[in-house]
Amino acid sequence: MTASAPLPPDYVHGYSPYETRRLGDQADTLATLLHSDTAYPAGSKVLEVGCGVGAQTVHLVTTSPEAHFTAVDVSASSLTQARARVTAHAPGAHVTWTQANLFELPFDDAEFDHVFVCFVLEHLAAPRQALTALRRVLRPGGSLTVIEGDHGSAFFHPDSAYARAAIDCQIHLQADGGGNALIGRQLHPLLTESGYEDVTVHPRTVYADRSRPTLVNGFTRNTFIAMIESIREDALAAGLMTPSDWDRGITDLRRTAADDGTFHYTFFKAVAVNPSPEPPDRPDRFKR
Amino acid sequence: MTASAPLPPDYVHGYSPYETRRLGDQADTLATLLHSDTAYPAGSKVLEVGCGVGAQTVHLVTTSPEAHFTAVDVSASSLTQARARVTAHAPGAHVTWTQANLFELPFDDAEFDHVFVCFVLEHLAAPRQALTALRRVLRPGGSLTVIEGDHGSAFFHPDSAYARAAIDCQIHLQADGGGNALIGRQLHPLLTESGYEDVTVHPRTVYADRSRPTLVNGFTRNTFIAMIESIREDALAAGLMTPSDWDRGITDLRRTAADDGTFHYTFFKAVAVNPSPEPPDRPDRFKR
Numbered sequence: 001m002t003a004s005a006p007l008p009p010d011y012v013h014g015y016s017p018y019e020t021r022r023l024g025d026q027a028d029t030l031a032t033l034l035h036s037d038t039a040y041p042a043g044s045k046v047l048e049v050g051c052g053v054g055a056q057t058v059h060l061v062t063t064s065p066e067a068h069f070t071a072v073d074v075s076a077s078s079l080t081q082a083r084a085r086v087t088a089h090a091p092g093a094h095v096t097w098t099q100a101n102l103f104e105l106p107f108d109d110a111e112f113d114h115v116f117v118c119f120v121l122e123h124l125a126a127p128r129q130a131l132t133a134l135r136r137v138l139r140p141g142g143s144l145t146v147i148e149g150d151h152g153s154a155f156f157h158p159d160s161a162y163a164r165a166a167i168d169c170q171i172h173l174q175a176d177g178g179g180n181a182l183i184g185r186q187l188h189p190l191l192t193e194s195g196y197e198d199v200t201v202h203p204r205t206v207y208a209d210r211s212r213p214t215l216v217n218g219f220t221r222n223t224f225i226a227m228i229e230s231i232r233e234d235a236l237a238a239g240l241m242t243p244s245d246w247d248r249g250i251t252d253l254r255r256t257a258a259d260d261g262t263f264h265y266t267f268f269k270a271v272a273v274n275p276s277p278e279p280p281d282r283p284d285r286f287k288r
Numbered sequence: 289m290t291a292s293a294p295l296p297p298d299y300v301h302g303y304s305p306y307e308t309r310r311l312g313d314q315a316d317t318l319a320t321l322l323h324s325d326t327a328y329p330a331g332s333k334v335l336e337v338g339c340g341v342g343a344q345t346v347h348l349v350t351t352s353p354e355a356h357f358t359a360v361d362v363s364a365s366s367l368t369q370a371r372a373r374v375t376a377h378a379p380g381a382h383v384t385w386t387q388a389n390l391f392e393l394p395f396d397d398a399e400f401d402h403v404f405v406c407f408v409l410e411h412l413a414a415p416r417q418a419l420t421a422l423r424r425v426l427r428p429g430g431s432l433t434v435i436e437g438d439h440g441s442a443f444f445h446p447d448s449a450y451a452r453a454a455i456d457c458q459i460h461l462q463a464d465g466g467g468n469a470l471i472g473r474q475l476h477p478l479l480t481e482s483g484y485e486d487v488t489v490h491p492r493t494v495y496a497d498r499s500r501p502t503l504v505n506g507f508t509r510n511t512f513i514a515m516i517e518s519i520r521e522d523a524l525a526a527g528l529m530t531p532s533d534w535d536r537g538i539t540d541l542r543r544t545a546a547d548d549g550t551f552h553y554t555f556f557k558a559v560a561v562n563p564s565p566e567p568p569d570r571p572d573r574f575k576r
Contacts, residue, residue, distance in 0.1 A: 152443045153552065157473040159440070185445040188497040189548035203495045203552060209476040211488055260477035264441065264491060266552065 030219055033204050034118075034147055034267060035059040042066030044113040047137060049102050050074075050120035054082030056147075060116060061086060061093035068094045070112070074101050103133050110139040118147040121190070125178035131194035140276040144196060145269070147204075150184030153266035154224065156256035163256070166228055166249030169235035176238070184268035196272035204267040210259045220263040225253050318507055321492050322406075322435055322555060323347040330354030332401040335425060337390050338362075338408035342370030344435075348404060349374060349381035357383045358400070360390065391421050398427040406435040409478070413466035419482035428564040432484060433557070435492075438472030441554035442512065444544035451544070454516055454537030457523035464526075472556035484560035492555040498547045508551040513541050 038060070040046050044067050051057050051071035060069060073079050079097050086093055100106055102120075115138050121127040131144070138144060151171050156163065174181040183190075191199045208215035229250055236243055256263045326348070328334050332355050339345050339359035348357060361367050367385050374381055388394055390408075403426050409415040419432070426432060439459050444451065462469040471478075479487045496503035517538055524531055544551045 150443070152447070155438070155440045155473060157470075157477065159470060159473075182445075182447060185443060185447075185550050185552060188499065188550055189445065192498075192548070200499055201495070201497060201550075203493050205491050205493050205554065207489070207491045209489060210480075211476065260480070262473050262476055262489075264473060264554065266493065266554075 029214060030206065030223070031059050033206065034269065035063055038063055038116070038145055040064040040067035040114055043068065045070070045111065046114045046116060047072065047105075047107070047112040047134075048116045048118075049105075049134065050117060051082050052078050052119075054085040056116075056118045057082055057086050057095065058089045061090045061095065065090070065093070068096075070096045070098060070107075072098045072100050072102065072105065074099065102130055105133070105137055107137045109136055110142075111137050113139060113142045115142070115144045117145070119149070121146065122148050122174070122181060122183045123177075123179045127180070127183065128190055128194050131191060131196070135195060135274050138274045140274055142274050144191070144272045144274065146187055146191065146272075147267060147269045148184045148187060149181070149265070149267050151181040153184065153264070155264050156253070157260075157262045158252070158255060160249070160252035160255070162245055162249035163252040164249075165241055166235070166246060166253065169238075169240045169246075170228055170231055172240055173231055173234055173238065184266065187268050187270040191270055191272045195275065197275045199270060199272040201268055201270045204269055206265045206267070207262070208257075208264075209262045216257050216263070219265070220257045221254070224263070224265060225250070225257070228253060317502060318494065318511070319347050321494065322557065323351055326351055326404070326433055328352040328355035328402055331356065333358070333399065334402045334404060335360065335393075335395070335400040335422075336404045336406075337393075337422065338405060339370050340366050340407075342373040344404075344406045345370055345374050345383065346377045349378045349383060353378070353381070355382065357381070358386060358395075359383055360386045360388050360393065362387065362389050390418055393421070393425050395425045397424055398430075399425050401427060401430045403430070403432045405433070407437070409434065410436050410462070410469060410471045411465075411467045415468070415471065416478055416482050419479060419484070423483060423562050426562045428562055430562050432479070432560045432562065434475055434479065434560075435555060435557045436472045436475060437469070437553070437555050439469040441472065441552070443552050444541070445548075445550045446540070446543060448537070448540035448543070450533055450537035451540040452537075453529055454523070454534060454541065457526075457528045457534075458516055458519055460528055461519055461522055461526065472554065475556050475558040479558055479560045483563065485563045487558060487560040489556055489558045492557050494553045494555070495550070496545075496552075497550045504545050504551070507553070508545045509542070512551070512553060513538070513545070516541060 035056070046060070046064070046067050046069050048057060048060060048069055048071045051073050054071070057069070057071050071082060073082065076099050079099055083097050086095055098106065115134050117134070121130065124130050134144065151167055154167055171181045188199055188201045206215060206219050208220045210216070232246060235241055236246060241249065255261055323344070334348070334352070334355050334357050336345060336348060336357055336359045339361050342359070345357070345359050359370060361370065364387050367387055371385050374383055386394065403422050409418065412418050422432065439455055442455055459469045476487055476489045494503060494507050496508045498504070520534060523529055524534060529537065543549055
């Protein structure tokens with residue numbers, strides 16, 4: 001999921017004064033929810049793995065303007081877009097762009113103070129091995145931050161079996177592709193089993209109702225429902241739903257963004273520490 | 289759901305130093321999560337509707353020691369237990385105990401400054417009518433606070449279709465009894481349609497993993513799973529699951545409280561204002 005879908009400039013159009021009254025409460029847009037508490041010290045070396053088109057990079061350079069980022073992606077074209085996006089957004093940002101596979105990172109051992117991974121593990125067949133591989137380039141005592149969604153966390157009013165089935169199509173297709181759309185709930189065991197310490201995971205819940213029109217448009221409609229709608233052809237080609245059931249599912253999902261609808265989704269943010277290597281066995285003379 | 293299941297005094301037994309290390313982070317128990325931001329001014333008159341055995345009343349009198357509470361329940365025996373519990377917990381608390389049906393409250397119009405309702409609407413066949421009825425005894429400008437759970441918000445790792453089916457039994461049985469175990473997500477439209485204004489709803493998420501042993505025991509095991517386990521006979525008698533599938537569901541639910549498991553549940557807390565009555569029509573002489 002891309003959590004940075006730009007909010008349409010006209011997002012309050014059509015809303016009554018009743019709804020626009022509380023716009024001051026809307027500062028908690030998705031980027032704030034996910035990124036506002038991530039701040040790296042001046043001069044620290046931070047690796048962003050799987051930066052894609054820079055959707056999260058722009059937030060990182062904003063909240064940590066004096067850190068030195070290295071943004072890695074396997075796709076050259078994504079890196080080109082990411083560089084353009086960050087340059088337009090923050091021309092003075094310190095970002096080095098590197099094309100690489102995260103399992104073959106061209107960096108020294110312990111080269112980075114911190115590692116940041118957002119919406120990447122959900123696409124990997126071997127997330128645990130990826131997390132373990134990242135420990136090599138992260139200095140002992142350095143932090144790892146991971147943010148992932150969990151499509152099984154979506155629930156809404158009015159409830160609808162068709163809408164849930166449409167979301168399940170996304171979960172199935174992502175699993176068929178080797179990924180895992182339910183990975184958010186697994187972050188704590190994943191990081192622990194990958195050798196990290198002091199693992200803390202906090203849910204970051206998006207809840208939208210008519211009193212939060214920015215989230216209804218920016219998240220329910222333009223991020224989540226748009227994402228589900230985009231897999232229509234794949235879902236139907238795979239025979240996961242009939243076209244009429246699919247269309248009813250989308251209609252019912254859109255219904256949750258109406259004035260009397262509500263929508264809930266949970267992201268998970270994990271922070272952990274790369275432990276120091278195990279000390280070598282004591283020499284024999286110290287053994288009892 | 290009773291959110292005040294007392295934490296067993298030995299809740300950290302059996303936990304490794306790794307897990308007990310973060311106990312300082314565990315202050316956010318369920319009562320804190322749900323009630324810490326509810327505080328009524330000294331001398332204000334507060335009605336708690338459906339106090340049951342006083343599970344929430346003890347928190348209300350703690351966070352608002354100088355408010356004057358009237359606690360109502362339809363059951364005399366519940367009221368007796370509630371009085372004993374509150375007296376033991378806070379002997380000086382200002383609570384008047386009244387046996388009454390919430391649709392026939394023996395109070396004057398606008399008698400209360402605030403109304404508090406927790407885990408009550410989920411059991412009512414007519415929650416909207418109940419909310420509308422409460423407006424009579426709440427002064428214009430006074431606040432209504434509503435807290436409800438939503439069993440459809442439960443998800444966990446490892447995921448299990450059997451565990452989900454066991455939870456669905458509770459949802460079905462509650463619906464058969466005229467209630468609604470999915471009411472949390474509906475609070476915003478319910479309060480709006482009942483005539484309240486300035487309705488704000490915030491999710492209150494319980495997330496438990498091995499780093500939060502208090503919640504694993506106090507919530508996952510001793511509140512949520514214990515609640516599901518308690519309906520075994522009813523679920524089997526209704527033919528909702530076979531005994532072996534049920535037992536597997538419970539086993540799988542318990543698995544989510546193991547060291548590599550996680551559990552997520554969302555409560556919803558709504559606060560709204562009782563508007564002033566509509567002004568009468570202007571006299572004819574002012575009409576144009």
